[in-house]
Amino acid sequence: MQVATACLAVFVVGCSAARVSKPDPGLALVQLRAGVQANAALEETSSKPKSAPKVVYAVFTSGRPAYRSKLEALMETWAAKPIKEGRFIAIAGRTYPKEWQSDHVVAVDCDDGTTSLSCKEAMLLVEGAKRGADWLFISGEDNYVDTDRLEQLISTQGKAYSPESKVALGCLGCGYGNRDFCEGVQTKSGFCGGCGYAISRGTLAQMTANGTEALVNEYGGHGRQKMPNDMSTSCALYERGVDLHYMTHLMGGPTFGMKDFQRSKDMYAVFHYVSPEVMRWYHGLKQGLPAQEMAKLQDMAFDRGCAWGMDTKLWHDHFEACLEEHNWGINKEDLHLLAFQHLAAIKA
Numbered sequence: 001m002q003v004a005t006a007c008l009a010v011f012v013v014g015c016s017a018a019r020v021s022k023p024d025p026g027l028a029l030v031q032l033r034a035g036v037q038a039n040a041a042l043e044e045t046s047s048k049p050k051s052a053p054k055v056v057y058a059v060f061t062s063g064r065p066a067y068r069s070k071l072e073a074l075m076e077t078w079a080a081k082p083i084k085e086g087r088f089i090a091i092a093g094r095t096y097p098k099e100w101q102s103d104h105v106v107a108v109d110c111d112d113g114t115t116s117l118s119c120k121e122a123m124l125l126v127e128g129a130k131r132g133a134d135w136l137f138i139s140g141e142d143n144y145v146d147t148d149r150l151e152q153l154i155s156t157q158g159k160a161y162s163p164e165s166k167v168a169l170g171c172l173g174c175g176y177g178n179r180d181f182c183e184g185v186q187t188k189s190g191f192c193g194g195c196g197y198a199i200s201r202g203t204l205a206q207m208t209a210n211g212t213e214a215l216v217n218e219y220g221g222h223g224r225q226k227m228p229n230d231m232s233t234s235c236a237l238y239e240r241g242v243d244l245h246y247m248t249h250l251m252g253g254p255t256f257g258m259k260d261f262q263r264s265k266d267m268y269a270v271f272h273y274v275s276p277e278v279m280r281w282y283h284g285l286k287q288g289l290p291a292q293e294m295a296k297l298q299d300m301a302f303d304r305g306c307a308w309g310m311d312t313k314l315w316h317d318h319f320e321a322c323l324e325e326h327n328w329g330i331n332k333e334d335l336h337l338l339a340f341q342h343l344a345a346i347k348a
Contacts, residue, residue, distance in 0.1 A: 053163055055151050055198070056133035057088045060120035060229075061105070061141055063096045063112050070141035071105070073276030077283035078145050089127045091120045110216075111223050118225035118232040122215045125233075129204040134163035136204060138233075139196035142274050144282055150269040153249055154198060161245065163201040168237055169247035170197025175231050182235035190234025191244065194252035194272040197233070206240045254315060256322035257306045258298070261285065275309055277301040 057079060061071045071090060075083060082088040083104050090105045093112025101107055106127070110119035121138065128136030135154055139145055154169070161167045168191070175181045176189035184190070191197045199207075208215060218236060220226035227235070237244060254273040255261055261271070261282055274282065281301040284294050301307060305326025311319040 052151060053134035053154055054132065055082075055087065055135045055137055055147070055154060056128050056131050057082045057145065057147070058124040058128055058136055058138045059088075059090045059141060059143075060117055060124060061090050061092050061096075062114075063092060063100070067141055068100060069276050070279075073279045074141055074144075077279050078147060082147060086131070087133075089124065089131065091123050091127065093120070109222055115224045116222070117229040118219040118227065119216055119222055121229040121233060122219040123212070125199070125204060125207050125215065126212050128199070129201075129208045132201075133204065134201050135198045137196055137198045138193075139270065140193070140272075142272065143194075143196055144271045144274045144279050145196065146265075146269045146286065149249070149266075150198075153247065153269055161200065165200055165202050166206060166240065166242045167245060168197055168199045168203055168242055169245050171195035171250050171252050172244060172246050175234065181227060181231050182238060184238025185231060185234050188238070188244070190238075191230050192252050193228070193230035195247075195250035196270050197230075198247065199233075199237075203237065203240070203242050206242070207236060254310060254318070255307075256310050256315070256318055257326055258302055259305070259325060260322075273310070275301070275307060278307050 059071070059074065059079075061067050075088075075090075079088050086104075088104050091110075092101075092105065092107050093110045093116060094107055095112045096105075096107040098107075108120065108123045110116045110123065124138055125136065137145070137150065161169065170191040171194075172191060173189050174192040175185040177186060179186060181190065215236075216222060219229075219232045225232065234244065249268050250270040251264070251268045252270075252272050255264070255271050261278075262285070264271075265282075265286060271282070277297070278301045281294070281297040284297050289297075303311075304323055306319055306322040310322075
């Protein structure tokens with residue numbers, strides 16, 4: 001995900017920011033507990049809906065090869081079914097290669113860099129309204145979305161939140177106290193883009209009531225954005241009196257190891273920071289692929305049980321903890337021996 005978000009540095013909320021608000025873990029934990037309690041109550045009292053809501057999935061993307069690779073992995077895995085059913089749209093900038101465009105991957109009049117994500121997000125809202133969505137779920141190329149689980153969660157909350165109502169659902173906590181953003185975000189906090197968020201049909205109608213150009217201008221215009229995309233949307237929602245509610249089971253932070261994914265696969269509807277290789281492996285896990293196929297996908301996705309590419313300076317301690325959990329917390333001497341044995345095996 002080409003993230004330019006403003007969020008709390010709390011893994012349960014998720015943070016990958018170009019402009020980061022002052023952390024307030026206490027606020028995030030209070031909101032998390034409130035969300036857990038609210039969803040538990042809804043799941044206990046809600047009956048099965050008469051008909052499933054139409055959820056349209058929306059992603060912004062870029063013409064850079066790395067982002068195209070992520071989008072391709074997404075379209076091959078969790079988005080394949082929504083694409084077939086006409087419930088998926090990806091928005092790219094005006095310079096997006098024509099050979100990559102289709103009826104569900106569309107180039108619009110926005111710059112194609114990371115500073116124009118708000119423009120693309122405004123266009124996603126317009127497309128969601130055009131496609132008659134009951135709910136529009138906005139995420140990024142590095143989110144894995146379990147669509148069945150997400151739609152179950154949205155349906156479960158249907159008694160409380162009608163698609164016609166002015167409401168949006170996601171992870172709250174980002175932007176709190178940051179004077180760069182609107183009063184609503186400063187005092188109540190906004191959505192964290194890494195989790196994704198669901199916007200109702202009634203809200204989409206309000207957001208697009210004045211036309212496409214008016215909404216794009218509100219989001220900062222066709223070029224450089226005024227603020228990160230999740231903050232642009234949060235402020236636009238507050239401006240229209242939309243209720244922002246916490247939705248649980250959305251993982252906005254990183255997930256490092258195979259064991260983490262395996263024990264969470266029936267819990268979370270969304271994962272963040274998912275590479276194309278891990279996305280294909282996890283989708284195979286969800287689909288129950290044969291062990292031989294899973295072994296090949298695993299080799300491409302994981303380094304000693306932990307996701308390739310996650311051993312960054314920011315997350316190094318968490319990656320080391322992942323290695324420990326997967327019984328790979330070994331010292332440097334053992335690593336040298338392992339490398340020697342690996343080379344010897346190759347030569348043999």
